[in-house]
Amino acid sequence: MVFTHRIMEVNLTTQTHGQYAIDPKWAHDFIGGRGLGIRLLWERTPKGIDPLAPEAELYLLTGPITGIAPGGAHTCLVFKSPQTNTLNYSITGAQWGQELRSAGWDGLIITGRSERPVYLLITDGIIQFRDASHLWGLTTFEAEKQLKKELKDSRVRILNIGPAGEKMIPYASVQQEMFRSAARGGGGAVWGSKNLKAVAVRGTMALPVHNPSQAIPIRNEMEKILKDSRTTIRRTYDLMRWGGSMTNMPHSDEGHLDVANYREGHWPEIHKIGGLAYERLCRARSRGCFGCPMGCMPLGVVREGEFSGNVVCPDLEAAATMGSGILVNDLNAMVYLTRWADEYGFDSTSLGNITGFAMECYENGLLPEAKFEGIDLSWGNVEGVLALWRRILNREGIGALFAEGVKKAAAKIGGGSEHYAMQVKGREFACFTPQADHKQGLQYAVSDKGPAHHFGGKADHTQQRTWADLLTACTWQRRMIKPEVYLKLLNAVTDWQLQAGDWPLTAKRILLLARAYNIREGLLPLRDDVLPERVHVDKLTTGIGAGQVYPREQFSMDRKAWYGELGCDAEGFPTPEALKDHGLEFAMPVMESSRRAQSNDVLKGN
Structure with a gap:
């Protein structure tokens, strides 16, 4: 078969x-x-x-x-x-x-x-x-x-x-x-x-498996690893208790968590909205994906007050952008905000980031409309946050300004607000402050889908995440189960004969095609694979990251090195050799015409 x-x-x-x-x-x-x-x-x-x-x-x-x-x-x-x-x-x-x-x-x-x-x-x-x-x-x-x-x-x-x-x-x-x-x-x-x-x-139909006698023992081996390994037992225990937010306190301690719209990386009040606080105040039970023994989603309840109702312990990104990122130090309020985003169907990471941007603009006198509409967007003011979100949802008043994201909002607001717009290619940052986490800053710039903390800093890490996504494998489990185990299962299910060396080749093929697609759609790497000015010039002032920025020269060198690891030239375009080696010759004509467009863009001084 x-x-x-x-x-x-x-x-x-x-x-x-x-x-x-x-x-x-x-x-x-x-x-x-x-x-x-x-x-x-x-x-x-x-x-x-x-x-x-x-x-x-x-x-x-x-x-x-x-x-x-x-x-x-x-x-x-x-x-x-x-x-x-x-x-x-x-x-x-x-x-x-x-x-x-x-x-x-x-x-x-x-x-x-x-x-x-x-x-x-x-x-x-x-x-x-x-x-x-x-x-x-x-x-x-x-x-x-x-x-x-x-x-x-x-x-x-x-x-x-x-x-x-x-x-x-x-x-x-x-x-x-x-x-x-x-x-x-x-x-x-x-x-x-x-x-x-x-x-x-x-559905009630059986799944197609080429060789069940091989696949079933491998599947059982994977489950045993997840249940029995000392490392995975500890990680599973942590995930069941705190979910993805288990790391927001360590990231704050390390000085690179989103705090106050990415102008800081450490927040002394992070413990008030961390995993321990959630476990103490809200947690009821954990739930996992189909067939998973880990249960990384701690469900809970806010039992009383204005934010009462069923909730979930937010993942790291939501806990950052809707907690430390906007200085909300009330756990019940923070989990309610993430619930509201899920309920109305928003990306909580972008919505939280947009809110931090709005608050910083408000703080600097750039949003007179907010005062006119009676909205107080002071840091940590949950009532003001919800008022803004309702307007965004309905594109009403000040909400219409932010409904398209921070890049377009900054272009309309002006007055230097672009300095506070923490985005790349129109997509808002994820949960880390790049001044103190250069690997994350690099991936924010070069990721094939815009800022996302899972994409990875170096090309080899990016390739590991890529093959997991091809299988639709769990991002937690890929750190516990070795790639060769997944490979054995894949071969047993499909009757393919993939070898260990095929993993990086396949991952690189996808990454190169993704970059080629984006270039086809108008991406010019040297113009678009960039970070906001704040990352390069605004020094952090708190925690162990105090004094840090991501120097522009260092970023340029890191970006060039990343391009080389992926198989791109110094200008960010996949090389003809790399495309040919990975069976992507069909993309070569598009790369040549886009390279000329970037040269013209550089000549114009853009």
């Missing part, structure tokens, strides 16, 4: 569907998830397409071991981002990916635009287009609850968008199971542009 993906192509305009034949060589060379999605984007979408046009495409993809490896239930959403006009991929865990495979499909290609709100129901190979007019306007929590009630099935798995996606806010998220997000890059806006409210799946 040669493994090929079972991909369903869905046209929302005509409400038709059919199987899309994937070239077996694509399956072998790009595996699945993020890799296959990038190849599809290059092949199927024209240069310069508007991310919110009906013809724009959205891919929901799994990998060959999704639903087989413990915790291997992730889904990768791949699309052109309305936030950056470049590639984006967002990962969400929980149950949906495994359920899609059990329903007979490995992925969906979604194109077109429905005349009215619609949701897709997929059950054991059958797809139905159903009216979602009654769901339009509901929050993600309400819509999921309503769908499960209508379908009379509590185990149906649902991806859906909230009002932010319906209104095409460019940093809208896609949610499942309340708190599980495919958040960054504006996937929710792409769904909203297609009038797609939700995709519900339910």
Whole structure:
């Protein structure tokens, strides 16, 4: 058996569907998830397409071991981002990916635009287009609850968008199971542009495995590693107690956590909103993805007061941008803010970053509109935060200014506000302050989807994360289970004969194609792979990072070295040799024309 993906192509305009034949060589060379999605984007979408046009495409993809490896239930959403006009991929865990495979499909290609709100129901190979007019306007929590009630099935798995996606806010998220997000890059806006409210799946079919007698022992070996290793026991224990936020206190101690819109890296009050505080005040139980023994999502309850309700311990990024990043030192308030973002379908990282930017502008007298509208955007003022967010959601008053993100907001505000706009290529920073964490600063600049703390600083780390995304493997587990174990399972499932040396080659192929795609869509590396001025000139003043910046000269050297490791020239373009060595010759003509465009840009002094 040669493994090929079972991909369903869905046209929302005509409400038709059919199987899309994937070239077996694509399956072998790009595996699945993020890799296959990038190849599809290059092949199927024209240069310069508007991310919110009906013809724009959205891919929901799994990998060959999704639903087989413990915790291997992730889904990768791949699309052109309305936030950056470049590639984006967002990962969400929980149950949906495994359920899609059990329903007979490995992925969906979604194109077109429905005349009215619609949701897709997929059950054991059958797809139905159903009216979602009654769901339009509901929050993600309400819509999921309503769908499960209508379908009379509590185990149906649902991806859906909230009002932010319906209104095409460019940093809208896609949610499942309340708190599980495919958040960054504006996937929710792409769904909203297609009038797609939700995709519900339910499956009972067996997953395809070429050699079960080999695959089952390997799968059991992986589970044993997660349960029995001393290192993984400790990490699992920490994750079950505190989730991803277990590291926000150490990062503050190390001096590189987002504090007050990235002007500091250490905050003495971080303990008030850290994992220990959450465990003491809110935590009820932990929940994991399908088949995972780790349970890295600590669910909880705010038991009384104005912020009462079900919550989840935020991940590191949300805990930073909605806590230390805006100086909210009330744990109940901070977890409520992250819940609000999930409920209305926002990327909490971008929304928190935008709020920090607004607060710094307000502090410096650059937002008279806020005072006119009666909004107090002083640091840490939760009432002012929620007032701003409601206006952003409805694009009302001052909210319309921030609804498109910090880059466009700064261009309108002026007055030096660009100095406070912590973004690259139009996408807001993640959770680390680059002045004291140069590796993160470098990846913010060169990442193929804009700032994201998982992308990694050096090219080799980036390659490790890339192969995990091709398999849709868990980001925590890839640090505990060695790559060769994943490789053995992949070969047993697919009947491929991949060797250890194929991992870096495959990862590099995807990274090179991603960079080539972004260049095709208008990226000029020396113009766009840059950091905000603050990172280079504003010294930190607190913690062990005090006095640090990321010197411009050092950044330029680091960027050049990263380009070289990836297989690019000093100007950031993939070299013809690298493209040829990785089977990407088809991208070579685009690189040459874009290189000339960058030369002209440099001559103009841009």
